[in-house]
Amino acid sequence: MCKKQARKAKSYQLFSFLIKSPMATFHCLSSSYYHYKNCNTGFVDFRFKRSSFVVRCERASCCNQGSSCVERDEKRRLRILIAGGGIGGLVLALAAKHRGYDVKVFEKDLSAVRGEGRHRGPIQLLSSALAVLQVIDGNVAKQIMDAGCVTGDRINGVADGVSGKWFIKFNLLNHAMKRGLPVTSVICRMALQDILLNGVGLDIVRNKSKVVDFMQDSNKVTVILEDGQHYDGDVLVGADGIWSKVRSKLFGQEDAKYSDYTCYSGLANFVPHYVDSIGYRVFLGLNQYFVASDVGNGKMQWYAFHKEPPNNTDPPRGKKKRLLNLFGHWCKEVVELISETQEDMILRRDIYDRDMIYTWGIGRVTLLGDAAHPMQPNLGQGGCMAIEDCYQLILELDKVVKSGLDFQQSNEISTMLRRYEKKRMFRISTVHAASRMASKALTAYRPYMEFGSGSLSFMLSQYISSPKITKPSVLVVRAFLQIFMPQFMIWMMAGHGFW
Ligand SMILES: Cc1cc2nc3c(=O)[nH]c(=O)nc-3n(C[C@H](O)[C@H](O)[C@H](O)COP(=O)(O)OP(=O)(O)OC[C@H]3O[C@@H](n4cnc5c(N)ncnc54)[C@H](O)[C@@H]3O)c2cc1C
16 A cells, blocks of 8 residues: 555545544544533434424425415425525525424526636535534545545645755644544545535536525525526525625625735646655745645646736736746746646636625525635635535524524524624634735745845855854744644644634
8 A cells, every 4th residue: 555545545445434433423522512411402303303483485486476474384495595606605504404393495507606616616624624624524534634635634734945944844634633633634625516516416506597686584585696586494504715705795785805915726647755754835035925736636726926916917828937937936836736747737817815704694594715815825714714604604593492482583683693603703713814824924034134235245155155144033023923823733733612
């Protein structure tokens, strides 16, 4: 068995151990178990249970025809409308489906989701996000982990872009194992979307369904699609990404913020000699940084960020040349990856985020994922946070269902949505701020003292062949990061306090 297979087998062993071991499972799921225990329903069978309320209005057509809502004998199911079938929308739909809720996902263009995937490359899923997926649907989580590549079992960290020397290293494996969590992995975004989509089912996800508006009153919320169809529900969740229509309808149109960085991404058919020891590495430089990650199957994914104004473009087949100009003097690990990548495997996009908002909804409507809190990708957290949002939201929805109140009459839905937002706010604001801070810190990274061309520079050059003296501030920052960063990474990967 080659080292790679052995590594994957190790991770599967850990995964199956988590699934099989009652202690580990209890540890891993203890908090969710607590929630369900409190709700008087067991973890294993909660997804097969249905709420027992009388249906007042089940079908959109019923309300659309203006008829009054009809009391039915069927069980009343919570009706969840989701705008957007990206990572967040699909994970929430999966959780809702397993609980027997009536869920509909409106996605404007499924092929665009995957096209977008091509642009964005693989996605890193930290232990916390993988653990949420396991709790929501063990089978889907297993498929995701099978299709992914474990990176958390090797050295990950930050290095100087020019010298290649490590600045700081993280140990993601020990902390995941200690907490009984799955190990951080990366997965092709398109594969992730496909697995989630299959899990949810095309009867729930409506393609070519662009949400253009919604209305709400005290009894229901109605979503309006571009083609004029409208659907009623008890809750509307805007999971429609950074350019969210639901968000702009709730809080008004506002421009997204340019991060000051354009991002080139590339996928190389290349196996570097360090692949068995290093998972991902961030290389720092002044006004530019470079992220490289093993993504399995003999491929390496990289992102090259460069500080410049938005909307710049490259001449045809000019991306690789430009990148070699920008990064050509960096360490060989960086230059090698760019050189090994075919021109047509390099893509470019400008990076945007938005300021944090501290209310994500009004009445029966809320937001999750990028619609609520788009963040810069330098910590690789946006998707993970969207997945965690889903879990918090579904836990709050469960409470309303268990309360036995009538979803149409009750203010409880609105109270529950605000509670979900409040519970997520601290973690999300911290990660959002950290992503912006990381971006600022990366911009200012200047590791060596500069002596210009004056007499000091001349004197130094007489005694030192290469007058590179590390700035004292860099040493202080490094010491700070060496203490703070591993703690922060542990906090991020350990999750929201679900376990
Ligand atoms: C370069 C880069 C690298 C990244 N790397 C990572 C990483 O390693 N790890 C990580 O966790 N995150 C990463 N992210 C962030 C991550 O991609 C996002 O945070 C994540 O995709 C958010 O998921 P979402 O479901 O909220 O939104 P999206 O994935 O944007 O999905 C929104 C969906 O809504 C649909 N939609 C939009 N408008 C409408 C409408 N009006 N009606 C119906 N449907 C609509 C869209 O078509 C789309 O399918 C990265 C981002 C970038 C840019």
